[in-house]
Amino acid sequence: MDQIQAMRIFARVVEAGTFTRAADSLQLPKGTVTKHVQALEERLRVKLLNRTTRRVTVTADGAAFYDRTVRLLADFDDIEASMSQARANPRGRLRVDVGSSVARLLIVPNLAQFQERYPDIQIDLGVSDRTVDLIGDNVDCVIRGGELADQSLVARRIGNLEFITVAAPAYLERFGVPAHPLDLERSHRTVIYFSPVSARRYPLEFHKDGEVIETSGPSHLAVNESNAYLNALVAGQGVGQITTFQAQQHFERGELVRVLPDWSHPVLPVYVVYPPNRHLSAKVRAFVDWAAELFANEPLLQHQ
Incomplete structure (x- = not known):
């Protein structure tokens, strides 16, 4: 068993909440995901997860193992990135979700600029006004307007909408x-x-x-x-x-x-957001910095 792969799969199951959603996000068969977690439990000789027909919950041992696993995988990614010069040349598939208007007026018209700067990053761009589940839907980062309801998410304010x-x-x-x-x-x-x-x-x-x-x-x-x-x-x-x-x-x-120009409306803050327990990889950092630069250079977007 590839222990690092098994740990990645276990962490994704915890984050997604079900084996099915974890398998979909990893693009693996559900049976493969289940076997890796079972093999990991047998290797450690502890029960990591409680299974029900609808959802997976973490045992006390599983929670402790998950916290250390996330830190270890982040360190591993850092080592791998530094050895492969990924920070200088970020690569890989990046899943981004953006609101409809921002996508149409700002992101899509300027996306060629990002792709020219980072030719080895492949973008999967989700466009809708529906709030996505970053962990469950395996989304690397989103651009959204409005104050954040989930304070556990990591957010960088990149502008305001008047x-x-x-x-x-x-x-x-x-x-x-x-x-x-x-x-x-x-x-x-x-x-x-x-x-x-x-x-x-x-x-x-x-x-x-x-x-x-x-x-x-x-x-x-x-x-x-x-x-x-x-x-x-x-x-x-x-x-x-x-x-x-x-x-x-x-x-x-x-x-x-x-009309009614003497009456104002509160500005709407805009954030680029990513999950709290996901390592900020070079490809995510590249998109976050590019998005902030894009908003800062747009005169009709009030920025701070």
Whole structure:
């Protein structure tokens, strides 16, 4: 038995929570994963995992072994990287997940730059507004907006998104220009966003001189994907809030107009995030640094 491979497989089972998800992420047959863990338990003469039909939990011995295993594998990767000069020439497959708008407007248009700089890194780019399970889905890092719900994740803040209120000229010709946020509840149609995971609906939010107003009336349309949300506004479905980064090209083409400019919306922080127990390999570090550089060089993304 390859002991290092068995330890890697065991760590992935712990992180994924099931043998099936671990096998999928490692691209190995489930039976192979099971045999490696069983062989590891026989070698150590301890029970590392409790199995149920739905999930795997770690025994006390398994938890202790996992903590030391993660540290050992990280040290092993460091040795291997230094010997192969991987830091200077990072290589391998990198699984990244990015929100729809950021992917369309920033990451994809500039990805050739990253690939030219790091030709030996192969990118698997997941694009959606749905929050992924970094460990279970075997994702190396994500770029996401909003404060992190899981404080155990490692996050690097790379920018902020400024939101503004907009509508299409055709919509404003039909319904008029709102003079106050409360006008939106009286005589206008609004487009709001709802979470693709929790279905939580996010009202339009307005701040001015300490006053905060959230639209409480029913929305005309709710959308759970950022590019579709933007398209709905351009199509004249109602008043909504998008980032200045999304809006710029539509302002230039006359497809959207800013309304209620005296009212602001809190900026949304943007983070590049990776799992806490995963060694920050050279390929992940390369992408994290490149993403931070990309955001810093974009004038429409407020960065700190």
